Amino acid sequence: MxxxxxxxxxxxxxxxxxxxxxxxxxxxxxxxxxxxxxxxxxxxxxxxxxxxxxxxxxxxxxxxxxxxxxxxxxxxxxxxxxxxxxxxxxxxxxxxxxxxxxxxxxxxxxxxxxxxxxxxxxxxxxxxxxxxxxxxxxxxxxxxxxxxxxxxxxxxxxxxxxxxxxxxxxxxxxxxxxxxxxxxxxxxxxxxxxxxxxxxxxxxxxxxxxxxxxxxxxLHDTTIDAEQAILNAIIYTVKEKKGKLIIPAFSLGRTQEIVFALNKLDLHGLLPEIKIYVDSPLAVDATVITKQFSYLLNSQVQRFIDSRSDPFGFEKLTYVKKKEDSQKLNTSKEPCVIISAAGMADAGRVKHHIFHGIENARNTILFVGYAEPNSLGGKLQRGEKEVTIFGESKRVEAEIKVVSSLSxxxxxxxxxxxxxxxxxxxxxxxxxxxxxxxxxxxxxxxxxxxxxxxxxxxxxxxxxxx
Ligand SMILES: [Zn+2]
Known part of the structure; x- marks a missing residue:
């Protein structure tokens, strides 16, 4: 062979x-x-x-x-x-x-x-x-x-x-x-x-x-550290700086993981009064499928489902499917959390959010997974001060943070x-x-x-x- x-x-x-x-x-x-x-x-x-x-x-x-x-x-x-x-x-x-x-x-x-x-x-x-x-x-x-x-x-x-x-x-x-x-x-x-x-x-x-x-x-940090890091980023960006926290995430897997983590933080009363958007039609569909195959999920999520709560839905969270609603988020001044695909930020709606938000120092772009060194995500994670998005040169004023342990x-x-x-x-x-x-x-x-x-x-x- x-x-x-x-x-x-x-x-x-x-x-x-x-x-x-x-x-x-x-x-x-x-x-x-x-x-x-x-x-x-x-x-x-x-x-x-x-x-x-x-x-x-x-x-x-x-x-x-x-x-x-x-x-x-x-x-x-x-x-x-x-x-x-x-x-x-x-x-x-x-x-x-x-x-x-x-x-x-x-x-x-x-x-x-x-x-x-x-x-x-x-x-x-x-x-x-x-x-x-x-x-x-x-x-x-x-x-x-x-x-x-x-x-x-x-x-x-x-x-x-x-x-x-x-x-x-x-x-x-x-x-x-x-x-x-x-x-x-x-x-x-x-x-x-x-x-x-x-x-x-x-x-x-x-x-x-x-x-x-x-x-x-x-070596990764533990998942608990990751949840704490996300919570810190939310409090710092959305509550203190009154900016947007943009989280590029794979629609499948990573998005559900973050949403579940935020749901738990909210149940424990740790999440401030903020709006969280999952802006990805694919993530919406992937979430539905994830629930259909709940037997593949771990016991913690199973317990959630058994007690009839939705692991991927809670009051502060809104799923955005329509393109027009996504575009409104691009230009809105409301401090909030936006979780959007793709994870490497070189395609999908998150690229538009970054395009509109990257020159504002109030905002934070938080990476929660791997990005190819040549992708937009890779460049930002490396600390480049200027990047080209949609053929336009943009100064990187937003803060860039990375949490790798959710990989x-x-x-x-x-x-x-x-x-x-x-x-x-x-x-x-x-x-x-x-x-x-x-x-x-x-x-x-x-x-x-x-x-x-x-x-x-x-x-x-x-x-x-x-
Ligand atoms: Zn894979």
Whole structure:
């Protein structure tokens, strides 16, 4: 067998890893879109190193666009096979992929108009709604922890990994003529004791590991510290400075986590009298789906639901769906909290909130998750004093704060304890993906220290015979 790394190689987006058997059968692990890499993003997504028509199946770890976002493009380009994932991932993909098509159509139209491209030279979106509809027809739901035959020679088990609703590591039992090999693809590893999703389940030993490394050089604070940090930011910005607290957050996962945290703070009487807006139609839909799959949530949220309270709704909170209401918030002077997507701030409604609020020193922009260094979020987190938004140069007068402990990715300690059923002396090869180059190298050093002999950091397009 061979493994080819087609994305998330020395980067954190574009997750795509190809398993190729001796008889040329091919199965793709994830089909993610590159995001937040500036100008080259479109190129990377458009010029792939994989031929979709040659694939026999896609196995999808979770619904985040950097893992699922190119599926409709593959379908458009001729992939006709099944796409396996858990039930919650399928439910989420229905809204996530439609939203992705919508954003692309919008962005491409905007960019063509802005750059006065003629009809002949106009950019086209990677895919459109009808491609999403066709792709959704090809999804096949698998049950968690039940081995499923994918093609001759490959069986897959989806093992919940605590990252977001429906997310799973994918464990492959590969049976080739004379050899049996097990491969564990961790996908994005969640955290232990988080406020929303059940803890990751520890997967069994595998001969070959493909591991994520997003926070391979870092230890997170506890969730309690994160909740306190958000509360402090609210009191300081909204009550004392009378400004807006803008929180860029993934619509799926992070938004529900923050809303639940704020709900608890409110119940304890700690939240001042303020208005909180969740400004993201996608977050509204993702919240509905999260409630439908409450069995995947941890006991704390379950208790909430059992006592008939809504974990994601309380009096001070308003969900904003309509575009006009979002635009009103852009220009309103009311001190408030705005939670809006996207988390890296380089797309979605939050970009407009930042555009309008960044030159006002009363405001605070609070990042609660990972942002690509080249994205707007990455630049702000790095402390740049001037940024370009929608082609306009803006002075950074608002305060920039970061709370990393709410991350949906484990830190290096959590990632290593996730691998506790692995025997480093017996693992044949450990591939590190889904991390920035420096971080991956750091994490590779830690893994070698605990006994992993063959730790490899693949390049995009690199292939390994196993
Ligand atoms: Zn993810």
């Amino acid at each position: 061979k493994i080819k790394f087609a994305g998330a190689a020395k980067t954190v987006t574009g997750s795509k890893h190809l398993i190729e058997l001796w008889d040329n059968k091919k199965v793709l692990l994830d089909c993610g879109m590159y995001q937040g890499l500036g100008k080259q993003t479109f190129e990377l997504n458009d010029n792939d190193v994989i031929e979709p028509t040659e694939l026999d199946a896609i196995l999808l770890s979770h619904a985040h666009i950097d893992h699922s976002g190119l599926i409709p493009k593959y379908v458009k380009d001729g992939f006709e096979g099944p796409i396996y994932c858990t039930k919650a991932t399928f439910a989420l993909c229905q809204i996530m992929l439609r939203d992705s098509a919508f954003i692309q159509e919008f962005d491409v139209r905007y960019s063509n108009k802005r750059n006065n491209r003629s009809e002949k030279d106009a950019y086209e979106p990677l895919y459109e709604q009808e491609d999403v509809s066709q792709a959704l027809e090809q999804f096949v739901i698998v049950e968690e922890n039940v081995q499923t035959a994918i093609i001759d020679g490959i069986k897959a088990t989806f093992i919940p990994n605590g990252h977001i609703l429906g997310s799973a590591a994918i464990y492959l039992d590969i049976d080739e003529i004379s050899e049996k090999t097990s491969v564990l693809f961790t996908a994005d590893i969640g955290r232990f004791n988080t406020s929303l999703i059940k803890d990751p389940e520890i997967p069994p030993f595998a001969d070959i590991l493909i591991c994520e490394s997003t926070y391979g050089d870092r 949906a990715h484990g830190d290096y300690k959590e990632m290593i304890s996730y691998l506790k059923n692995q025997d480093p002396s017996k693992v044949r090869k450990l591939f590190l993906v889904h991390g920035e180059e420096k971080v991956i190298e750091n994490y590779a050093g830690r893994l070698r220290k605990i006994g992993y002999r063959d730790v490899v950091i693949p390049e995009r397009g690199e292939s390994f015979e196993l």
